Amino acid sequence: MAGEVLVLCEQADGKLKIISNEILTKGREISATLGTELAAVIVGSGVEPLGQELSNWANRVFVIDSPQLASYSTDGYTKALGRLLTEQQPRLVLCGASSQGRDLVPRLAARVKGGLASNCSDLKVEDGRLVTTRPVYGEKTYAQVALKGEGIQFVSIRPKAVVPVEPEAPMGGEVVKMEADVAPEDIRTKVVDVLKGVEGMIELTEADIIVSGGRGTKGEEGFGCVEELAKELNAAVGASRSVVDAGWKAHSYQVGQTGKVVSPQLYIATGISGAIQHLAGMRTSKVIVAINKDSEAPIFKVADYGIVADLFKACPLLTEEIRKLKAQQ
Ligand SMILES: Cc1cc2nc3c(=O)[nH]c(=O)nc-3n(C[C@H](O)[C@H](O)[C@H](O)COP(=O)(O)OP(=O)(O)OC[C@H]3O[C@@H](n4cnc5c(N)ncnc54)[C@H](O)[C@@H]3O)c2cc1C
Structure with missing residues (x-):
């Protein structure tokens, strides 16, 4: 050949x-x-x-x-x-x-x-x-x-x-x-164990929609509203490095220069400031939505739609609206 x-x-x-x-x-x-x-x-x-x-x-x-x-x-x-x-x-x-x-x-x-x-x-x-x-x-x-x-x-x-x-x-x-x-x-290495993701979890690099959370979620518990929104949208869950470094999520969730490079149809960044290393992993997403309480956050420079709000209020509201829309279908 x-x-x-x-x-x-x-x-x-x-x-x-x-x-x-x-x-x-x-x-x-x-x-x-x-x-x-x-x-x-x-x-x-x-x-x-x-x-x-x-x-x-x-x-x-x-x-x-x-x-x-x-x-x-x-x-x-x-x-x-x-x-x-x-x-x-x-x-x-x-x-x-x-x-x-x-x-x-x-x-x-x-x-x-x-x-x-x-x-x-x-x-x-x-x-x-x-x-x-x-x-x-x-x-x-x-x-x-x-x-x-x-x-x-x-x-x-x-x-x-x-x-x-x-x-x-x-x-x-x-x-x-x-x-x-x-x-x-x-083969000089040995696979000791394969850690599978949660059953039904969508692989980040294959997802059409990703909802990611950053340090603004303030902890594992706060991250819950990001996951709820992702679940309602049938989306994969991503995270910034701050979240991974803090141990709130495993490294397999990390989007960015030292994480996964993704390019979904829709990327929703919540409580993520938009550091260059994070943007390196998601900038080519087709539509970017940012939720951040700081209107000066750099993430808004790459976002197609920006919501200046507290994510703990905005995420549940969005989740609820999506639920209603789905119920109408
Ligand atoms: C070599 C190198 C490689 C790196 N690789 C990566 C990488 O792969 N991926 C990555 O993500 N980072 C990476 N980083 C780290 C990067 O520089 C940033 O530190 C990191 O992305 C910041 O994460 P963050 O946006 O979650 O946190 P922060 O920068 O602390 O931002 C938190 C944001 O949340 C907002 N916020 C706070 N509370 C709320 C609220 N209640 N509602 C709404 N918004 C709120 C704040 O306004 C702020 O904008 C790397 C850094 C280095 C040096």
Whole structure:
């Protein structure tokens, strides 16, 4: 498949993650423009059924299935995928700028001496060159980065940067099973426990609506009204770093430069001042609503709608109004 576009898909508990469909959609566009085929790869244990599912989305699907790959590990995945890349020599490898993608793809790129543009919001082909758009300076501006060179090029795309669209007709891709060639001693880390989120909780990077709370919530108890609002909107719950540092919420809730980068349709920031490091994680949200009692808070500079109010009054009122609207439907 030398010269093709290869998409590194992600799965959890035997289900494809939404980011996989997003980057497959981008991969289809790029491979069509380049006039090459589109391949996908899925890695894990017991993931063969996903190979069939992915064959609707790509011309070829590689399945690397091994008990050693049941949990994600940098060592195991790098070894398994490094071998695939060395054998197949794709022109472009696309992956998600997710926690897994951020960890894996720099190492893979180094292993095959390829180029890497990470955390991109877009990728286009211009005059035969791959040109990415990347946020820089804490999302204050965007840089256009062209990938040059002969080797394999890697691009990681941010979650929610692409709207996933199924192919018009199933692509009927060939499913190719690959040997994993990963031994237990290749993996230097051990997964001791997997802490699952609350049942039914929406993953931040996949959510269409996020309600986040900041230090203004004043504690775990105060955070309750943020969660109530989120529940009524069927939204994911986010938090600023202050909340995480104070121990009111786990780090998995943190939005920002050292947390998760999100881009939902609607982001509601309550009791969050809008520090640059927080904005770095949510600035690209389609609509931003800020609730803050300080009319000078920097969050209002990026907000599409601002409510200057005490969040302990505004959140329950909003929750109540949404409940009423839903009851009318
Ligand atoms: C290297 C580095 C990385 C960082 N990474 C991140 C990151 O990933 N994510 C992140 O969020 N931060 C990050 N930070 C921290 C960041 O600089 C801020 O300190 C943090 O975002 C502030 O959190 P906050 O807005 O909740 O708190 P504050 O800045 O204290 O703001 C609280 C806000 O709540 C409002 N408020 C208070 N009471 C009420 C009320 N009753 N009703 C309504 N509003 C009220 C106040 O007016 C204020 O605007 C990082 C900092 C550094 C140095």
